[in-house]
Amino acid sequence: FAVVQGLLTNFHLPKSSLLLLVSALIGRERLLQLYQHAITAGYRFYSYGDAMWIPPECRQQP
Structure with missing residues (x-):
């Protein structure tokens, strides 16, 4: 996440790759x-x- 600082997104389906993206960013x-x-x-x-x-x-935080 050296490039992405914030994220504008919607609420995703369970078990989706997009949900994992948000989880990787905020925990x-x-x-x-x-x-x-x-x-x-x-x-x-x-x-x-x-x-x-x-x-x-x-x-x-890493």
């Missing part, structure tokens, strides 16, 4: 927290759902 535990919040708040998932911005300060 599995943080990803699970975000998805739990999204489910509780009624966010829409998949291609026509809600989006999320992951700013540089949320990146997982």
